[in-house]
Amino acid sequence: MDWFRTNTSKAELYETMVRAYSAELFRFAFWLSHDKNIAEDLTQETCLRAWKHWHSLTDIQATKKWLFTILRREHARLYQSKKPQLVDVDNEELENLMVYDDYPTIELNDVLVKLPLNYREPLLLQVLGGFTCNEIGEILGTSEAAVMARVSRARRMMRDLLHDTDIQREKLK
Amino acid sequence: MKCLHFQRELNADPRHLSSLARKHAEECPDCARRLVKQLNFEASMVDSLQVAIPDGLEDRILLNTRFSNNKRHTLYAVAATIVLSVVIALAMPFINTQTELDMAIEHVLAEPKHLIETKIVSTEQVNELLARVGAHSETMLPVTYAGTCDLPNGKGGHIVINTNHGRVTLMLMPDGKSGVVEHKEINGVIAEMYAARNGNYSLIASSSAALSEAKSILATRLQWSTPKQI
Numbered sequence: 001m002d003w004f005r006t007n008t009s010k011a012e013l014y015e016t017m018v019r020a021y022s023a024e025l026f027r028f029a030f031w032l033s034h035d036k037n038i039a040e041d042l043t044q045e046t047c048l049r050a051w052k053h054w055h056s057l058t059d060i061q062a063t064k065k066w067l068f069t070i071l072r073r074e075h076a077r078l079y080q081s082k083k084p085q086l087v088d089v090d091n092e093e094l095e096n097l098m099v100y101d102d103y104p105t106i107e108l109n110d111v112l113v114k115l116p117l118n119y120r121e122p123l124l125l126q127v128l129g130g131f132t133c134n135e136i137g138e139i140l141g142t143s144e145a146a147v148m149a150r151v152s153r154a155r156r157m158m159r160d161l162l163h164d165t166d167i168q169r170e171k172l173k
Numbered sequence: 174m175k176c177l178h179f180q181r182e183l184n185a186d187p188r189h190l191s192s193l194a195r196k197h198a199e200e201c202p203d204c205a206r207r208l209v210k211q212l213n214f215e216a217s218m219v220d221s222l223q224v225a226i227p228d229g230l231e232d233r234i235l236l237n238t239r240f241s242n243n244k245r246h247t248l249y250a251v252a253a254t255i256v257l258s259v260v261i262a263l264a265m266p267f268i269n270t271q272t273e274l275d276m277a278i279e280h281v282l283a284e285p286k287h288l289i290e291t292k293i294v295s296t297e298q299v300n301e302l303l304a305r306v307g308a309h310s311e312t313m314l315p316v317t318y319a320g321t322c323d324l325p326n327g328k329g330g331h332i333v334i335n336t337n338h339g340r341v342t343l344m345l346m347p348d349g350k351s352g353v354v355e356h357k358e359i360n361g362v363i364a365e366m367y368a369a370r371n372g373n374y375s376l377i378a379s380s381s382a383a384l385s386e387a388k389s390i391l392a393t394r395l396q397w398s399t400p401k402q403i
Contacts, residue, residue, distance in 0.1 A: 018234050023226045030224050040227055047234045048241055108221040127218050132189050148185035155184050 010054060018047055021067055024128060028068060031124050032075050034113055042078070046071040068129055069139045072121065111161040119154035122147050179204045187211045273351045274366040276325050277344040277375040278359060287318045287333050288340050294319045302330035305347040307370020307398045314394060326350070334390060338383035341376055343391070349373035370398050 025046055029039035049070050050057075057066055112120065125136045133147040140147065174197040182194045187208070190198070198208045281288075294316045300309045302319055305328075317340060318333040327348030334341045349372035356365050363384050366375040376391075378384035 014238070015235060019231050022231050022234055026226055026230060027222060027224055031222060036224075036227065040230065040233075043230065044234055044237055048238055051238045051241075108218055112218075112221070124222070126186060126188075127215065128222055130188070133186050151186065152181065152184040 013060075014051055014054065017050070017063055017067070021064055022047065024064075025067060025071055028124055028128050029071055029075065031112065031128070032072075032117070032121065033078075038078070042071055042074050045074050049074070064129070065131065065135055065139060068125060068131070072139060107162065107165060108158075111158050111165070114161060115154055115157055119150055119157060122150045123154040126151055176201060176204055180207065183207060183211050187215055271325075272355065272357075272366075273326060273346055273349045273373065274355045274357050274364055274375055275359075277342075277346065277366065278357065278362060278364050278377055280322060280324060280329075280331070280344065281342045281362070281377045282360060284322075284331070287320075287331060288342065291317045292319070299332060302332060302345055303395070305330055306345045306372055306374050308395045310394050311396065312394050314390065324348075334387050336378075336383050336386040336390070338386055339379050341378040341383050341387035343387070344375040344377065345369070345372075346374060347372040 022043055026039050026043045029042035029046075030036060033039055033042065046067060050067060057063060112123075115123065122133075122136050122140060125131050125139060126133070131139065133151065134144045136147045136151075137144045174193045176197075179194050179197045179201070182190060183204075190208075198205045296310065296313050298319050299314055299316055302321070303309050314332075315335040316332055317335050318331070320331050322329050322331040324344075324346060326346060329347065330343075330345030332343040332345070334343055347369075349369075351366065351373055352368040354365070354367055356363075358364070362377055362379060363381050364375055364377040365384065365388075366373055376384055376387050378387060
């Protein structure tokens with residue numbers, strides 16, 4: 001007998017969860033790692049861990065936050081054990097990955113990946129995950145105030161970098 | 174709320190503004206413009222982060238989860254099989270269902286020529302074999318064949334006795350372990366096994382009459398170093 005099928009309610013919830021959040025998890029993983037293969041591995045591993053530790057999910061409403069927490073830990077674990085050899089995604093490949101592939105998008109992405117991880121991470125959780133600063137604080141294990149400071153700083157850095165790009169472009173004209 | 178506080182809040186989390194901040198934006202045209210600009214920027218950022226999801230990602234995840242469960246159960250099954258195999262292998266010598274009487278019958282059926290041939294056999298030859306199980310005979314037995322043989326449980330003696338009802342084989346098993354009297358009728362033969370001084374011995378006949386007569390002959394003519402009841 002298929003063991004998976006015998007745990008019907010759990011399996012159904014899990015399948016719903018995978019179908020609801022795997023895309024967001026993949027995107028978060030991609031912008032953390034900047035590598036689509038690592039992103040898929042991280043998403044797979046996150047879901048597998050979620051299945052194995054399903055019993056520890058006490059509040060079903062907090063599923064999304066729980067999943068992002070797992071993925072973030074998996075990403076951190078990956079970088080703790082060994083830093084993978086990342087292949088820089090060139091603009092052409094990045095354009096293929098983009099749903100909206102106009103030039104400003106590429107520019108925004110270039111700027112985003114230049115942000116240090118401790119600024120990029122909370123910003124991604126906010127922009128991609130739609131979490132509040134309080135929730136991000138819970139995911140990152142830090143205070144809401146610290147998150148607010150980090151995302152504000154991240155936005156300022158992005159603006160500065162975009163401004164620098166504009167200046168450079170003006171100089172080239 | 175002052176504009177500076179609004180800008181801080183806007184910069185920290187533009188999509189989750191407090192009611193005070195929202196109220197301030199309604200009242201302050203500059204901050205309203207800032208809010209629109211920031212929300213446009215946020216929308217651009219959200220758009221820019223929309224990377225295409227690999228085809229079949231969800232299905233691969235579900236399949237992987239299912240495989241992981243099956244893999245774990247398969248590993249348990251393999252482990253259980255290995256343990257069971259080892260246990261069976263270790264227990265095999267103790268769970269062999271073939272008795273020593275079965276071995277004797279098998280040996281007789283495998284060598285039918287001894288039942289038809291007639292050899293001149295001396296009393297010494299017979300006694301030499303009988304001595305292996307702790308017996309001897311003072312008087313000559315009606316023996317048509319006597320010899321040693323290899324049995325699964327060791328070297329044995331093979332004697333064929335002539336009776337009025339046909340020939341009967343006396344199998345001597347000095348290394349036999351079984352001391353239980355056993356009776357068996359199988360493959361057209363009737364056989365009985367008894368404990369001897371050393372090991373045991375069996376009589377294998379083609380009829381109960383032949384068997385009875387052979388038993389009677391042995392009872393009257395055999396002597397045991399320690400008397401045995403036949």
